[in-house]
Amino acid sequence: xxxxxxxxxxxxxxxxxxxxxxxxxxxxxxxxxxxxxxxxxxxxxxxxxxxxxxxxxxxxxxxxxxxxxxxxxxxxxxxxxxxxxxxxxxxxxxxxxxxxxxxxxxxxxxxxxxxxxxxxxxxxxxxxxxxxxxxxxxxxxxxxxxxxxxxxxxxxxxxxxxxxxxxxxxxxxxxxxxxxxxxxxxxxxxxxxxxxxxxxxxxxxxxxxxxxxxxxxxxxxxxxxxxxxxxxxxxxxxxxxxxxxxxxxxxxxxxxxxxxxxxxxxxxxxxxxxxxxxxxxxxxxxxxxxxxxxxxxxxxxxxxxxxxxxxxxxxxxxxxxxxxxxxxxxxxxxxxxxxxxxxxxxxxxxxxxxxxxxxxxxxxxxxxxxxxxxxxxxxxxxxxxxx
Amino acid sequence: xxxxxxxxxxxxxxxxxxxxxxxxxxxxxxxxxxxxxxxxxxxxxxxxxxxxxxxxxxxxxxxxxxxxxxxxxxxxxxxxxxxxxxxxxxxxxxxxxxxxxxxxxxxxxxxxxxxxxxxxxxxxxxxxxxxxxxxxxxxxxxxxxxxxxxxxxxxxxxxxxxxxxxxxxxxxxxxxxxxxxxxxxxxxxxxxxxxxxxxxxxxxxxxxxxxxxxxxxxxxxxxxxxxxxxxxxxxxxxxxxxxxxxxxxxxxxxxxxxxxxxxxxxxxxxxxxxxxxxxxxxxxxxxxxxxxxxxxxxxxxxxxxxxxxxxxxxxxxxxxxxxxxxxxxxxxxxxxxxxxxxxxxxxxxxxxxxxxxxx
Amino acid sequence: xxxxxxxxxxxxxxxxxxxxxxxxxxxxxxxxxxxxxxxxxxxxxxxxxxxxxxxxxxxxxxxxxxxxxxxxxxxxxxxxxxxxxxxxxxxxxxxxxxxxxxxxxxxxxxxxxxxxxxxxxxxxxxxxxxxxxxxxxxxxxxxxxxxxxxx
Ligand SMILES: [Zn+2]
Numbered sequence: 058x059x060x061x062x063x064x065x066x067x068x069x070x071x072x073x074x075x076x077x078x079x080x081x082x083x084x085x086x087x088x089x090x091x092x093x094x095x096x097x098x099x100x101x102x103x104x105x106x107x108x109x110x111x112x113x114x115x116x117x118x119x120x121x122x123x124x125x126x127x128x129x130x131x132x133x134x135x136x137x138x139x140x141x142x143x144x145x146x147x148x149x150x151x152x153x154x155x156x157x158x159x160x161x162x163x164x165x166x167x168x169x170x171x172x173x174x175x176x177x178x179x180x181x182x183x184x185x186x187x188x189x190x191x192x193x194x195x196x197x198x199x200x201x202x203x204x205x206x207x208x209x210x211x212x213x214x215x216x217x218x219x220x221x222x223x224x225x226x227x228x229x230x231x232x233x234x235x236x237x238x239x240x241x242x243x244x245x246x247x248x249x250x251x252x253x254x255x256x257x258x259x260x261x262x263x264x265x266x267x268x269x270x271x272x273x274x275x276x277x278x279x280x281x282x283x284x285x286x287x288x289x290x291x292x293x294x295x296x297x298x299x300x301x302x303x304x305x306x307x308x309x310x311x312x313x314x315x316x317x318x319x320x321x322x323x324x325x326x327x328x329x330x331x332x333x334x335x336x337x338x339x340x341x342x343x344x345x346x347x348x349x350x351x352x353x354x355x356x357x358x359x360x361x362x363x364x365x366x367x368x369x370x371x372x373x374x375x376x377x378x379x380x381x382x383x384x385x386x387x388x389x390x391x392x393x394x395x396x397x398x399x400x401x402x403x404x405x406x407x408x409x410x411x412x413x414x415x416x417x418x419x420x421x422x423x424x425x426x427x428x429x430x431x432x433x434x435x436x437x438x439x440x441x442x443x444x
Numbered sequence: 445x446x447x448x449x450x451x452x453x454x455x456x457x458x459x460x461x462x463x464x465x466x467x468x469x470x471x472x473x474x475x476x477x478x479x480x481x482x483x484x485x486x487x488x489x490x491x492x493x494x495x496x497x498x499x500x501x502x503x504x505x506x507x508x509x510x511x512x513x514x515x516x517x518x519x520x521x522x523x524x525x526x527x528x529x530x531x532x533x534x535x536x537x538x539x540x541x542x543x544x545x546x547x548x549x550x551x552x553x554x555x556x557x558x559x560x561x562x563x564x565x566x567x568x569x570x571x572x573x574x575x576x577x578x579x580x581x582x583x584x585x586x587x588x589x590x591x592x593x594x595x596x597x598x599x600x601x602x603x604x605x606x607x608x609x610x611x612x613x614x615x616x617x618x619x620x621x622x623x624x625x626x627x628x629x630x631x632x633x634x635x636x637x638x639x640x641x642x643x644x645x646x647x648x649x650x651x652x653x654x655x656x657x658x659x660x661x662x663x664x665x666x667x668x669x670x671x672x673x674x675x676x677x678x679x680x681x682x683x684x685x686x687x688x689x690x691x692x693x694x695x696x697x698x699x700x701x702x703x704x705x706x707x708x709x710x711x712x713x714x715x716x717x718x719x720x721x722x723x724x725x726x727x728x729x730x731x732x733x734x735x736x737x738x739x740x741x742x743x744x745x746x747x748x749x750x751x752x753x754x755x756x757x758x759x760x761x762x763x764x765x766x767x768x769x770x771x772x773x774x775x776x777x778x779x780x781x782x783x784x785x786x787x788x789x790x791x792x793x794x795x796x797x798x799x800x801x802x803x
Numbered sequence: 804x805x806x807x808x809x810x811x812x813x814x815x816x817x818x819x820x821x822x823x824x825x826x827x828x829x830x831x832x833x834x835x836x837x838x839x840x841x842x843x844x845x846x847x848x849x850x851x852x853x854x855x856x857x858x859x860x861x862x863x864x865x866x867x868x869x870x871x872x873x874x875x876x877x878x879x880x881x882x883x884x885x886x887x888x889x890x891x892x893x894x895x896x897x898x899x900x901x902x903x904x905x906x907x908x909x910x911x912x913x914x915x916x917x918x919x920x921x922x923x924x925x926x927x928x929x930x931x932x933x934x935x936x937x938x939x940x941x942x943x944x945x946x947x948x949x950x951x952x953x954x
Contacts, residue, residue, distance in 0.1 A: 110502070136519065461821065563814075
């Protein structure tokens with residue numbers, strides 16, 4: 058397998074609306090910053106991979122317009138897989154390089170959720186129009202039904218879930234690109250209005266506009282370009298069945314466990330708690346970080362809720378999660394997964410805005426569909442896992 | 445290491461009463477049966493198709509399990525599924541995967557695609573002008589026709605030949621034969637394109653199973669090898685382009701020929717995504733089969749283009765290109781040594797992808 | 804000041820349910836819920852589909868399941884979203900007696916004003932029964948909601 062690494066990361070500031078720029082202009086902002094971070098120019102780029110979730114921006118296939126800022130005249134491919142889009146775009150760009158067809162490839166994701174007056178009806182159109190769409194189910198409700206089961210089965214409390222939000226909000230204060238920047242406490246979360254029971258407003262992500270670009274390079278190029286690239290150790294993804302009613306047990310995210318097993322096997326990880334230093338997880342709702350920690354082996358089943366409460370997942374804890382502030386504070390849906398990879402890469406480069414001390418191995422995750430998809434990537438400051 | 449096609453599954457193209465979840469399943473099943481394989485032998489699925497055109501956000505939620513993706517690695521290209529084949533090739537070539545199910549889906553009968561495509565234009569400069577997808581192809585046709593003085597009869601002849609070939613291709617959508625007179629006397633829909641010079645909107649799915657060389661030979665002693673791939677993108681702003689030529693197709697072709705180490709001379713079969721008869725000629729020129737403006741001369745000869753009838757007869761938005769690639773694969777199975785397939789997407793053929801298959 | 808343009812998408816769609824699901828909807832007219840049994844894993848899939856995603860085989864053995872079952876999970880929506888039902892409304896996954904998969908449906912017959920009290924009445928594992936429209940039309944909304952059964 059041809060080795061590849063992340064050599065540059067660029068993000069725009071994420072806001073509810075970015076009225077100052079058009080779609081391609083936002084794309085350009087992220088691409089330019091990533092090129093600058095890598096210290097290369099557009100001429101050095103062999104191909105682009107673009108990710109977005111189509112209907113959110115009010116433009117169908119906005120990649121066609123946005124490609125004017127992402128190197129037209131070059132090979133350009135568009136990926137869209139739901140919430141996992143950002144990370145599958147990264148995976149596709151990595152595969153462009155790993156295949157040997159290209160040496161330097163830019164993955165870029167732009168999403169303007171804020172241009173959409175209300176994102177939930179769009180998410181509802183992802184639900185089957187024949188059997189399920191009438192139910193009005195969107196992303197919040199599918200997370201809420203996970204929470205209901207987890208609370209009843211394992212006794213997870215509202216306070217424990219609130220701690221996840223407190224931690225992410227504290228982290229976001231250090232991230233110049235984060236959308237929501239507000240110091241909050243457990244009481245603030247608990248007293249915020251219930252959106253979809255048992256989830257409250259401060260347990261739910263915002264809708265964000267913005268763009269992110271991550272540059273991948275072959276081993277040879279990566280070493281020429283920078284001293285500290287973020288080496289890709291492994292990637293994996295998974296699709297579950299279509300109907301949400303088919304999930305065997307909503308209290309566990311077993312499809313993520315399966316994808317995680319594959320990832321760990323590829324990277325040679327025996328004990329994720331020991332081998333992974335930091336994780337950027339796709340948790341737009343508090344309960345999901347808890348489920349993800351359990352599914353990925355950072356906590357025993359039913360124990361995930363204790364981690365934030367006990368400080369384990371805070372930036373100075375044993376297993377920091379979402380030092381960027383995570384998806385709870387910034388969610389440009391189809392770009393979010395690539396933000397996770399970008400932040401994970403910056404952690405192992407030692408350049409993150411909320412740096413975890415000595416981070417060498419970082420995990421990036423995204424989920425999508427109605428709890429149907431997962432994507433994972435693992436990056437490291439070393440070419441191979443070092444224990 | 446080579447990557448080969450070992451299974452081909454094509455559904456009927458036309459109007460499907462079944463949801464494309466079932467149509468996709470049918471195509472994937474056919475491909476597995478063709479390869480004499482089971483679902484568990486696939487290690488990943490690579491999908492290709494659009495969302496808004498089929499009325500479902502994240503339409504791969506629907507097609508991933510249908511393509512056999514239950515608990516498998518999955519990814520989707522939101523473009524013509526010919527891109528999905530290129531991505532599957534890279535996933536295998538990199539050594540990450542061994543066997544991929546590539547599935548393309550198009551389902552045009554449930555919504556007006558012209559309206560969906562109009563919404564792909566930016567809401568500031570273009571959308572308000574109401575330029576339809578087909579109008580952009582008509583403008584390109586006209587620019588080409590005027591630049592090289594292409595006769596109406598030549599364009600009509602392209603349609604006549606396409607229909608004749610489609611009449612013999614079991615999977616094609618529109619299969620009635622027509623005469624040059626029929627074409628020329630059909631109503632002018634979008635100048636300079638007449639009714640019979642426009643493609644249909646079709647429903648259908650295509651599945652191709654790709655495998656790493658050693659495994660491919662185990663499955664089938666004579667796999668169809670993916671020899672070359674190339675893709676490229678033109679400027680979105682149509683006003684900034686020379687509409688009389690398909691430059692993204694030209695660049696895509698150059699990349700594919702370079703990768704395959706061959707040129708147009710060694711190609712025995714050509715499948716072109718001709719959304720208009722003029723695009724048929726322009727693509728032949730961009731791919732090196734004729735000099736600029738001389739594509740019409742090939743039509744008079746027995747040059748083997750579009751034995752499927754091409755996009756003029758079958759056009760399932762999202763998988764038209766992969767439909768053509770699948771037909772090319774069938775021709776190679778029937779004894780052709782090397783062939784090329786082509787697909788475009790976006791207004792005025794902004795994006796192009798080219799695939800070279802061989803023995 | 805930058806220019807802002809208001810836009811609204813109105814795209815008509817006509818979705819075809821296909822032969823399989825049509826049978827299910829025909830049965831709803833008689834207040835019956837049908838599932839299909841996978842010939843391989845023997846699971847009864849509700850709502851029915853033409854193939855089992857796990858076993859990858861066609862499914863054509865129809866079985867009637869009860870319009871009664873248990874709540875697998877539930878949430879109550881209190882926020883107003885454009886184009887979605889008026890809040891509050893409860894949605895859950897119900898595993899019907901005789902089915903091996905859950906079905907997304909509304910839950911009702913319970914006061915939703917206070918979410919904690921409502922959740923007490925709609926606990927995971929609670930038995931529920933369908934409340935039907937008087938004159939079913941062969942649509943999924945023929946089942947108005949599922950409501951807890953008094954034990
Ligand atoms: Zn089964």
